[in-house]
Amino acid sequence: MGAVRVSHTLADSATMIRRRLKHMLRYPAMTVQLIGMPVVFLLLFVYVFGGTLGNGLGGGGRGRYLDYVTPGIILMTTVGAATSTAISVAMDTAEGIVARFRTMDISRSSILTGHVVGSMISIAISIAVVIGVALAIGFRPNAEPLEWLAAAGFLTLFVFSLTWLAVALGLAAKNPEGASNAPLLLMLLPFFGSGFVPTGSMPAALRWFAEYQPFTPAIETLRGLLMGAAIGTSAYQAVAWSAGIALVGFLWSMKLFR
Amino acid sequence: MTGANPPAIAVTGLRKSYGDTLVLDGIDLAVAEGAIFSLLGPNGAGKTTVVQILSTLIGADGGDVRVAGHDLAANPRAVRASIGVTGQYSAVDKLLTGEENLLLMADLHHLRRREGRRLAARLLERFDLTEAAKKPASTYSGGMARRLDLAMTLVGDPRVIFLDEPTTGLDPRSRRTMWRIIRDLAGNGVTIFLTTQYLEEADRLADRVALLDRGTLVAEGTPEELKRLIPGGHVALRFTDETALAGALGALGTGFLDTSDDDRLTLRVPSDGGVASLRDLLARLDAAGVEPADLAVHTPDLDDVFLTLTGDPKDGSAVR
Numbered sequence: 001m002g003a004v005r006v007s008h009t010l011a012d013s014a015t016m017i018r019r020r021l022k023h024m025l026r027y028p029a030m031t032v033q034l035i036g037m038p039v040v041f042l043l044l045f046v047y048v049f050g051g052t053l054g055n056g057l058g059g060g061g062r063g064r065y066l067d068y069v070t071p072g073i074i075l076m077t078t079v080g081a082a083t084s085t086a087i088s089v090a091m092d093t094a095e096g097i098v099a100r101f102r103t104m105d106i107s108r109s110s111i112l113t114g115h116v117v118g119s120m121i122s123i124a125i126s127i128a129v130v131i132g133v134a135l136a137i138g139f140r141p142n143a144e145p146l147e148w149l150a151a152a153g154f155l156t157l158f159v160f161s162l163t164w165l166a167v168a169l170g171l172a173a174k175n176p177e178g179a180s181n182a183p184l185l186l187m188l189l190p191f192f193g194s195g196f197v198p199t200g201s202m203p204a205a206l207r208w209f210a211e212y213q214p215f216t217p218a219i220e221t222l223r224g225l226l227m228g229a230a231i232g233t234s235a236y237q238a239v240a241w242s243a244g245i246a247l248v249g250f251l252w253s254m255k256l257f258r
Numbered sequence: 259m260t261g262a263n264p265p266a267i268a269v270t271g272l273r274k275s276y277g278d279t280l281v282l283d284g285i286d287l288a289v290a291e292g293a294i295f296s297l298l299g300p301n302g303a304g305k306t307t308v309v310q311i312l313s314t315l316i317g318a319d320g321g322d323v324r325v326a327g328h329d330l331a332a333n334p335r336a337v338r339a340s341i342g343v344t345g346q347y348s349a350v351d352k353l354l355t356g357e358e359n360l361l362l363m364a365d366l367h368h369l370r371r372r373e374g375r376r377l378a379a380r381l382l383e384r385f386d387l388t389e390a391a392k393k394p395a396s397t398y399s400g401g402m403a404r405r406l407d408l409a410m411t412l413v414g415d416p417r418v419i420f421l422d423e424p425t426t427g428l429d430p431r432s433r434r435t436m437w438r439i440i441r442d443l444a445g446n447g448v449t450i451f452l453t454t455q456y457l458e459e460a461d462r463l464a465d466r467v468a469l470l471d472r473g474t475l476v477a478e479g480t481p482e483e484l485k486r487l488i489p490g491g492h493v494a495l496r497f498t499d500e501t502a503l504a505g506a507l508g509a510l511g512t513g514f515l516d517t518s519d520d521d522r523l524t525l526r527v528p529s530d531g532g533v534a535s536l537r538d539l540l541a542r543l544d545a546a547g548v549e550p551a552d553l554a555v556h557t558p559d560l561d562d563v564f565l566t567l568t569g570d571p572k573d574g575s576a577v578r
Contacts, residue, residue, distance in 0.1 A: 008368060015365040019351070026353045026394065096349030096407075103313045104414070105339040106366050 009107040016114025017121075023088065024122055030084050035126045038077040039133050045069050045196065046137065053197065063138055070134045070141075071222040072195030075215060077130050078159050079190070081123040082166035083183040089115050089170025090179035112167055112253055119163045120156070127155065141226040151225040154238070158218055161242040162186075164249030171256040189215045194223075214241035264327060266291040266418050266449035267312065272321035274307055281307050283473040285321070289466070291417075294440065294450040296464035298457065303470045305453040306346060309422045312451065313343045326418050326449075342416030346423045348403045349410070352396040356387050356406050359395055363413035381409040385439070401432030408439065419443065421452045425459060437462060469567065476567045493529045493539060496552040509546035510539065531555045 024031050045053070046066045054065030092098055092115070101111055131139075143151065166183060173179035192209060193199065193216040199207050210216055217237035224231030267289040274282040281304045289295040299305050310316045312325060314334045323330035326340035343349075350359050357378055364374030382388045385405040390398065395406060404424065411419060421440065425433040440463055444450050454460055460467045461481045469477040469484065477484055494516060497503040503523055507513055516524035529535050536555070543550065 011368060012366060015362065018365075019354070019362060022358065023353045095352065096345055096347040097351045099315060099345055099347075100343065100349035100410070101366075102315055103338060103341065103343040104366060105335050 005107075009110060012107045012110035013113040013117070016110045017117045020088075020114045020118025021121065024118065030088070031122060031126075034077075034081050034084055034122065035129045037080050038073050038126070038130050041076060042070070042073045042130065042134060043137075045073070056201070057198070063140075066134065066137065066139050067141070067227055068223075069196060070131070070139050071226060072190050072193075072219050073134070074127055074130055074155070074222060075158070075195065075219055076187070076190045077126050078123055078155070078162055079183065079186045081119060081126055081159075082162045082186065083180060084122075085115065085119040085163055085166040086170035086173065086179040086183050087176050088119075089167050090173045090176045093171060094175065108257065109254075112257060115167055115170075116160070116163050119166070120159055123159050123163070142228050143226045147225045151222060154218075154221055154225065154235075157239065157242045157246075161244075161246035161249060164246050164253060166249070168249045168252035168256060171253055189213055190219065194219050214238070214245065217241065263291045265289055265324075266293075266326060267295070267451060268322075268324045269312070270322045272308070272311065272323065273319045274304075274311060274316075275319055281473050282311075282318075285470075285473075285475055287468060287475075287478075289449060289451060291449055292444065292447045293465045294444045294452060294463050296460035296467045297451070297453045297470055298455070298460045298467055299453075299470035300455060302472075304473045305470055306422055308470070309343070309345075309420050309451070309453060313341055313420050314338055315343075339414075340417050342411035342414060342419045344404075344407045344411045344419070344421050344424060346426065348407055350395045350398075350403055350406050353394060355392050355394055356398070356402075357382065357391040359406060359410055360413060363410045367414045369413075377413060381412060385409045386435075399432075401428050401435065404428060404432070404436065405439070408436075412443075416448065418449045418451065421450060423453055423455065426455070433459075471567070491529060491531045491556045492526045493531070493536065494524055494526055494552075494554040494556055495543075495550040496524045497548075498523070498551045502548050502550075505546055505548040506543055506550065509542050509548060526556075529555070 046062060046069065050062040050065040050069070054061040054063065054068070057064055057068055098111065102108070169182045170179045173182065190196070192206065193213055194210065195215065199210040199216060202210055217234040218241065220229075220234035221231055221238045223229050224234065265288040267287060269285055269287040272282055272285040272287075273280075285308065287295075297305050297308060307316070311318045312323060312330070314330065314337055318331075325337045328336040328340065330337050350356075351362065354362065360378035360381055361374055364377055369377065379388075382391045385408070387402060387406060387409065390402060395403060398406065408421075408424070424440070425436050428436065437459070440450060440452070450463075452460075452463065464481060466479065467481055467484050468475050495506060495513075496519070497506065500523065503525055506525055510527055513525045513527040515522055516526045518524075527539065529539065
């Protein structure tokens with residue numbers, strides 16, 4: 001692996017990332033939907049259910065619920081974005097252009113790198129908008145700069161893992177329609193976790209599931225970092241889940257793309 | 259094109275199966291540098307599979323392949339660096355403009371920005387796409403997309419170009435433009451490996467033609483050599499009932515039933531299609547008192563080549 005090879009891999013990856021970002025500008029409907037949906041969910045849960053749910057958390061009403069639900073909505077944003085990643089990977093792979101790339105002397109991994117990094121940039125923008133809306137309607141996190149930094153770092157890791165999984169799902173799908181279905185199940189996971197209500201309020205079987213699925217420790221970690229709640233072992237679990245999902249997604253993608 | 263140069267493409271014993279289906283059963287090919295070589299065959303003959311293997315897209319099950327002097331199995335990257343591929347399905351990025359597609363290729367070939375821009379402008383001009391340069395490729399017509407596709411293939415200045423059915427689905431005018439472009443490329447010393455289902459296309463363009471049928475080469479040679487293998491055309495006579503058909507067969511003493519006619523009322527009679535032989539044919543029918551309902555003169559085409567070389571009349575849907 002010579003220095004030229006490495007510099008070509010980097011240059012090819014940069015080219016593919018630029019290509020993906022251009023796609024997002026050309027086809028903004030997907031990006032708008034990506035940002036729009038979690039914002040709608042945020043407003044729905046805060047203004048429609050928030051008063052009652054907030055009181056259920058032990059008083060505090062709507063304002064209390066806004067603080068509780070925002071980390072859950074942020075993670076929901078990442079799942080929505082993963083869906084769009086899977087779809088665009090499936091669409092792209094079906095196009096002749098990827099066959100062309102495969103017959104060219106370029107770094108093959110750069111094609112997937114373009115998708116992963118491009119998606120992560122769009123997810124970062126979506127999350128920033130969601131947090132902006134939450135702040136505008138009264139979300140008041142008490143995180144210190146270091147905790148914000150940790151939250152950003154953790155989200156990057158989580159999004160990274162989810163994106164690789166989405167890339168694999170997109171490659172595995174027979175067509176773009178198929179690609180849009182698989183991550184839909186992921187969309188439900190924040191609901192069957194601590195995203196919207198504490199798991200303690202759920203029936204025993206559901207609670208067991210909620211506590212052992214990846215989104216609950218992820219949400220608890222984020223909530224702890226932003227709101228100062230106790231994180232406990234959630235951080236380790238969330239990081240372990242992320243690393244595991246990233247590894248599976250990466251290896252699966254590589255296997256499918258060879 | 260001297261004999262001293264090693265062939266640009268050399269294939270021996272190429273085999274490929276998908277599961278139990280044998281797609282290529284021992285193909286041998288040699289394409290001289292700077293030549294236009296055409297692989298001719300009906301849909302499903304294995305043409306695309308050959309291109310996919312030679313262009314490193316899929317692996318072969320057996321055989322030796324050298325492209326531009328590089329061993330395909332041992333050094334696919336070197337092969338990729340020497341080739342350009344324009345596939346059957348448009349390999350352009352539809353969300354990008356024509357110009358952006360070319361710049362994307364320039365970036366992937368690690369050209370300097372200025373150099374890339376200049377090359378893109380030149381190719382847009384050459385392929386008559388300057389006006390559409392800033393429009394997304396999704397708005398291009400079939401012919402424009404195919405021209406852009408080929409322009410993108412040329413960015414890397416490949417020595418060997420694979421064209422998989424480059425004119426399938428194009429209107430006659432775009433087809434002619436494509437032929438001119440392909441000839442120009444070969445004139446500049448680029449080796450062209452072209453697949454087509456059209457005998458006319460192979461005839462007009464290729465220095466050598468190989469005929470692929472169900473995974474084996476059934477003939478190989480110059481278009482002239484190949485055409486000598488084709489018998490004359492035939493006249494198709496359709497009748498209104500079987501009595502008339504039997505009468506005609508008796509009067510002419512030759513001909514066979516056209517199985518593509520569901521009513522089994524069409525007779526194919528070998529003929530060169532010339533005026534004299536037609537007059538003779540009609541006179542004989544007249545003498546026997548048989549009147550065909552319909553008459554069509556059929557000049558030699560790929561159908562006939564297959565009829566002769568494989569002894570297996572393809573149905574009309576397989577060969578056009």
